[in-house]
Amino acid sequence: MTLYVYSITAATHPHNLDGLTGVGEAPAELRTVCADTLCAVVSEAPEGLRPKRRDLMAHQAVQERLMTTGTVLPLRFGFTAPDDAAVHRVLEERQEEFTQRLSALEGCxxxxxxxxxxxxxxxxxxxxxxxxxxxxxxxxxxxxxxxxxxxxxxxxxxxxxxxxxxxxxxxxxxxxxxxxxxxxxxxxxxxxxxxxxxxxxxxxxxxxxxxxxxxxxxxxxxxxxxxxxxxxxxxxx
Structure with missing residues (x-):
């Protein structure tokens, strides 16, 4: 199942996503994929996704909600990964890099x-x-x-x-x-x-x-x- 990836946060981040939906004509459910100290916020990726207003707003709403409760590494609209395992692997392989960026952006x-x-x-x-x-x-x-x-x-x-x-x-x-x-x-x-x-x-x-x-x-x-x-x-x- 292809995943749409919204952002990366610390695993300790309170992921309050209540009331939000993901991108796609039939809005997908938001969830997290975690690896050690990091998490990625994802949803199922719809086929043929284009930067329509509704989807751009959904993507931005996730970032803004996460910003209210902690530091976030927001990804650009349209970023996808093949499956949970691929996301997990990237979080593990780039853990030091992502952790450093989260630290640099804290409170900003x-x-x-x-x-x-x-x-x-x-x-x-x-x-x-x-x-x-x-x-x-x-x-x-x-x-x-x-x-x-x-x-x-x-x-x-x-x-x-x-x-x-x-x-x-x-x-x-x-x-x-x-x-x-x-x-x-x-x-x-x-x-x-x-x-x-x-x-x-x-x-x-x-x-x-x-x-x-x-x-x-x-x-x-x-x-x-x-x-x-x-x-x-x-x-x-």
């Missing part, structure tokens, strides 16, 4: 931050603060531009945007870093210039949230900050 949660700035605001700043960009733009508006000037302006603006995005991201990270244990930077998508996860322990959560709120106020309405958390520490397992 993940906060995920994305940030963007309005493009028009950034372009106005560049034209105001870059003499070269302003000169090129004025020449183009005056009709004195050769065929290469718009391209030159576009390349200059692109370089300036990248440099300013990098500077903004670095400044935000430096301001929040003192209140975190670890960070994981991901490639920004869309209009975002920052896409980062922080590992924050309970003692620093209020300081971290206050610092993030202070940055939001300081940078102003031209910025779009989206902070998600506390979350299971997917990025730090």
């Amino acid at each position: 949660a993940e906060y995920h931050l994305k940030a963007a700035i309005e493009e028009d605001v950034l372009l106005r700043q560049i034209l105001q603060e870059s003499p070269e960009a302003r000169r090129l733009n004025d020449d183009i508006k005056a009709g004195d531009a050769g065929p290469d000037l718009p391209l030159a302006l576009g390349e200059l603006v692109a370089q300036e945007v990248l440099a300013r995005h990098q500077a903004l991201a670095s400044g935000i990270i430096e301001a929040l870093r003192p209140h975190t244990r670890q960070e994981r930077i991901s490639e920004p998508t869309g209009d975002d210039f920052l896409n980062i996860s922080f590992l924050v322990d309970k003692e620093h959560q209020e300081l971290f949230l206050a610092a993030e709120k202070g940055l939001t106020h300081e940078l102003g309405q031209d910025f779009d900050f989206r902070l998600y958390g506390p979350l299971p520490a997917y990025s730090f397992v």
Whole structure:
């Protein structure tokens, strides 16, 4: 019987899973497979599982419930194992590694931050603060531009945007870093210039949230900050 594996915990973790169901169109029963000091939370894996909203929510609900009563190593959606024996074997073979990660994540949660700035605001700043960009733009508006000037302006603006995005991201990270244990930077998508996860322990959560709120106020309405958390520490397992 193929198993769907949600997470790994210490064997002493109180696995209060009452009221929760597993993934699948016919929700599977949640249970644990244990080996010595570790346990995996599993259910029977449905055939043809896809990341539908209902199943993503079921997966996340297990992690969030486990977080309330102890440390958890959350696995990404879709992780399966052939059977109980395979799960048991992995827990035994990687016991030291998993135990160390549980210790490192004890009392911590993940906060995920994305940030963007309005493009028009950034372009106005560049034209105001870059003499070269302003000169090129004025020449183009005056009709004195050769065929290469718009391209030159576009390349200059692109370089300036990248440099300013990098500077903004670095400044935000430096301001929040003192209140975190670890960070994981991901490639920004869309209009975002920052896409980062922080590992924050309970003692620093209020300081971290206050610092993030202070940055939001300081940078102003031209910025779009989206902070998600506390979350299971997917990025730090």
